[in-house]
Amino acid sequence: MVYLDYNATAPLRPEALEATINALQDVGNASSMHLLGREAATRVDLARRQLSSLLNCSPGELIFTSGATEANNLALRAACGRRGTLVTTMVEHPAVLETARAVTANDPGSLVLLPVDGDGVVDLEPLLAAVRHRGVSLLSVMLANNETGVLTDLAPIIKVAREAGVLVHTDATQYVGRLPLDLSNMDVDLLSLSAHKFGGPQGIGALFIRRGTPLPHRPLLVGGGHERGWRAGTLNVAGIAGLGAAAEASRQHLEQEAERVTGLRDALEAGLTSRVPGCRINGARVPRLPGVTSVTFPGVPADAVLASMPHVAASDGSACSSGAPSPSHVLLAMGHSRDDADSTVRFSLGYGTTVGDIEVALDATVNAVSRVRSALTVTDGA
Numbered sequence: 001m002v003y004l005d006y007n008a009t010a011p012l013r014p015e016a017l018e019a020t021i022n023a024l025q026d027v028g029n030a031s032s033m034h035l036l037g038r039e040a041a042t043r044v045d046l047a048r049r050q051l052s053s054l055l056n057c058s059p060g061e062l063i064f065t066s067g068a069t070e071a072n073n074l075a076l077r078a079a080c081g082r083r084g085t086l087v088t089t090m091v092e093h094p095a096v097l098e099t100a101r102a103v104t105a106n107d108p109g110s111l112v113l114l115p116v117d118g119d120g121v122v123d124l125e126p127l128l129a130a131v132r133h134r135g136v137s138l139l140s141v142m143l144a145n146n147e148t149g150v151l152t153d154l155a156p157i158i159k160v161a162r163e164a165g166v167l168v169h170t171d172a173t174q175y176v177g178r179l180p181l182d183l184s185n186m187d188v189d190l191l192s193l194s195a196h197k198f199g200g201p202q203g204i205g206a207l208f209i210r211r212g213t214p215l216p217h218r219p220l221l222v223g224g225g226h227e228r229g230w231r232a233g234t235l236n237v238a239g240i241a242g243l244g245a246a247a248e249a250s251r252q253h254l255e256q257e258a259e260r261v262t263g264l265r266d267a268l269e270a271g272l273t274s275r276v277p278g279c280r281i282n283g284a285r286v287p288r289l290p291g292v293t294s295v296t297f298p299g300v301p302a303d304a305v306l307a308s309m310p311h312v313a314a315s316d317g318s319a320c321s322s323g324a325p326s327p328s329h330v331l332l333a334m335g336h337s338r339d340d341a342d343s344t345v346r347f348s349l350g351y352g353t354t355v356g357d358i359e360v361a362l363d364a365t366v367n368a369v370s371r372v373r374s375a376l377t378v379t380d381g382a
């Protein structure tokens with residue numbers, strides 16, 4: 001099996017597996033005062049430091065959550081009181097979009113969804129105009145899109161938000177561990193991430209809350225006051241230890257991996273565009289994540305292509321919305337037709353991807369597209 005679905009979930013890094021297993025073998029609640037409890041707390045402290053080194057923030061600015069979905073919910077629900085406009089984009093992950101809809105349900109007019117251009121880049125003018133408008137409580141813009149890998153240049157956005165006194169949240173789930181991120185230079189207030197996108201276990205993530213951010217204290221879960229009262233519940237020590245080890249491994253290899261994976265992605269794209277007439281790479285003209293390519297094969301349904309190459313694990317649209325019959329909201333926002341959106345395959349590569357994987361996936365895709373095309377021609381002609 002060739003695994004090219006790192007944006008859905010990345011394979012566990014060996015370091016993360018080891019740290020998780022070690023922690024699972026321990027007994028001890030990280031809140032207990034006895035020796036075993038303190039050992040569990042030590043694992044949590046280490047992981048918090050490892051993650052803070054990856055992000056260049058202070059360990060005390062991190063709240064462990066069950067993943068980015070929870071981190072996004074926590075950020076948006078805390079920042080948006082019952083008043084104030086929430087500004088976000090049409091291409092966010094459902095974990096932001098649906099939360100944004102939920103928090104503004106009583107007054108749908110207080111939700112502004114910003115468009116993107118044909119490359120998937122957020123239009124700066126309407127964004128800046130929306131942020132300067134009075135009464136905005138939060139701006140939430142993703143750092144990297146999960147379907148196309150297209151990156152957002154946050155610097156000019158943050159500058160204007162700062163001037164307007166608007167809090168800024170970014171969903172950095174697909175970015176963390178794949179490209180360098182320095183929170184001492186990137187002045188966002190809130191940032192969400194999920195461990196399983198960078199080689200940690202599933203079901204663990206974090207929300208960064210910059211020290212001093214005037215964020216109303218509105219936790220989703222109340223109880224024993226864990227995580228400075230932001231997220232009650234016994235800490236998932238094994239998950240947190242795995243997250244920390246994955247963060248550390250990602251940090252150590254970040255630049256080499258980004259360069260190597262970009263090379264593999266470019267080779268896949270070059271092979272596809274030269275061997276499959278008419279295919280198009282979405283967002284190819286703008287900065288993207290190293291390992292992501294979103295490829296449209298016009299007239300060739302993506303689900304049929306994927307079914308025709310079962311030994312290649314890729315995705316039609318994002319895994320979170322697959323199963324839902326609607327076409328990708330990201331591709332529609334970029335101006336694709338419904339048919340083109342349904343004819344788009346996402347390949348996402350990562351630290352474990354090899355040259356051999358790309359060769360196999362390339363041949364398999366070229367053959368699958370050609371088989372599906374011939375089958376459609378026969379059906380059309382019949």
Ligand code: PMP
Nearest residue numbers: 067068069093095146173174194
């Ligand atoms: N945001 C983005 C951009 C994502 O890609 C994902 C995962 N697909 C999430 C949020 C949600 O992450 P999780 O399912 O780990 O909570």
